[in-house]
Amino acid sequence: MKRLISLTCSALVAMLSLVAAMEPAQAHGERAQMPQLRMRSVHWFDINVSTVNMQINDLIKVTGSFMPSNYWPEHVQSIEKTAFLNIGVPGPSFVRLDSRVNGVPMIRSTAFKKGELYNFEITLKARKTGRYHVHPVINVEGTGPIIGPGLWVEVGGDEAAFENSATTLLGKTINLESYGLANAAFWSGLWFVIGLAWFAYWLLKCPIVVPRFKRVNELGPAEADKIITPNDRRAGLVFLVLALSVVAGSYMYTQEKWPITTPLQTGKIEVPPIDVDLPLQVRLQDARYRIPGRSFRMELEVTNSGDSPVMVGEFAAGNLRFINSDVLKVTPKDEDDLVATDALRVEGGPIAPGETRTIVVYADDALWETQRMTTMIASPDALVAGMLFFFDANGERFPVEVGGMMIPEFV
Numbered sequence: 001m002k003r004l005i006s007l008t009c010s011a012l013v014a015m016l017s018l019v020a021a022m023e024p025a026q027a028h029g030e031r032a033q034m035p036q037l038r039m040r041s042v043h044w045f046d047i048n049v050s051t052v053n054m055q056i057n058d059l060i061k062v063t064g065s066f067m068p069s070n071y072w073p074e075h076v077q078s079i080e081k082t083a084f085l086n087i088g089v090p091g092p093s094f095v096r097l098d099s100r101v102n103g104v105p106m107i108r109s110t111a112f113k114k115g116e117l118y119n120f121e122i123t124l125k126a127r128k129t130g131r132y133h134v135h136p137v138i139n140v141e142g143t144g145p146i147i148g149p150g151l152w153v154e155v156g157g158d159e160a161a162f163e164n165s166a167t168t169l170l171g172k173t174i175n176l177e178s179y180g181l182a183n184a185a186f187w188s189g190l191w192f193v194i195g196l197a198w199f200a201y202w203l204l205k206c207p208i209v210v211p212r213f214k215r216v217n218e219l220g221p222a223e224a225d226k227i228i229t230p231n232d233r234r235a236g237l238v239f240l241v242l243a244l245s246v247v248a249g250s251y252m253y254t255q256e257k258w259p260i261t262t263p264l265q266t267g268k269i270e271v272p273p274i275d276v277d278l279p280l281q282v283r284l285q286d287a288r289y290r291i292p293g294r295s296f297r298m299e300l301e302v303t304n305s306g307d308s309p310v311m312v313g314e315f316a317a318g319n320l321r322f323i324n325s326d327v328l329k330v331t332p333k334d335e336d337d338l339v340a341t342d343a344l345r346v347e348g349g350p351i352a353p354g355e356t357r358t359i360v361v362y363a364d365d366a367l368w369e370t371q372r373m374t375t376m377i378a379s380p381d382a383l384v385a386g387m388l389f390f391f392d393a394n395g396e397r398f399p400v401e402v403g404g405m406m407i408p409e410f411v
């Protein structure tokens, strides 16, 4: 008995300390995805929202750029097949009015090419009040959602005042919040009742399910049909005729009431990538992650074929940003903006026009640890990738993807 009490006590203490150690849940799985998937699927950058404080019915534009990685994992179905641009927020808190990639409407699915640059713009309308972490998302067929950086948006106002109407191709204005709802409820209800009646007919007969099953076993397969009476057959026929007439009748009614219909659109649309002329060639020669120092070190061979010296201002990997404060001043957009404003150290100075030089870049910050990126050392292929942002003397920016083998250092 004593033993039991002490066991219960320690279990209670363990549970309490667990509760005490828990921080309030606010994210929704950003850190759950494997680092190699975050680093080598889609590079998101310049994510912005047009407002962070809005009322019901207000519009918000989510903009930014992305580049599918050239180092896309072999075992993950490619973004070059079928992909769809979306927004990741909990529940139907917004409605999407418009979304475009490089100016092309994204009503349909598309495919994105690895290593190419895309700009996107999504227009949303606030539907539910609350505080939301708004993320751009690309859903990749066979892979799932590839989530971009999130920004906090607060929605206030009166939900009852929400308006969501659209004009059909025939010029009729409909309320999308309730259009067809009664119809859907009626048909679901009708089929449910028919199904229930069929079930009830057999259930209410004597003997019911289990005794009938036993009887069938006793009679054997050849004689089993004998327990179905002529009345049962008649009831079966009534249900058959009823079901077929409802199907045929509803089809004719629909044809009569809505003579013009278009099927749901499932085609794919092509998006031409942006033409980028990079005056740079960058090769990753060596990448190391030093676990005790939370330090990511890259040795890069850079060739500058432009006419202005270039410097590294930022390294972005797995939605984390490491900034070289000598080149770039960045202020975090909110408390969960994953940016280390002074965490990038570059050895090797600016690369002059026409020069090829090896530089060493260090991205040192606790973000690697807090955002659970350190488990990249557990990846079976130990490949990493990220975006380097070079800046020339005029402040022009050149995004370049780098990637390759990474060697972990434990001491």
Ligand SMILES: [Cu+2]
Pocket (backbone or CB within 6 Å): 026, 027, 028, 030, 133, 134, 135, 150
């Ligand atoms: Cu989030």
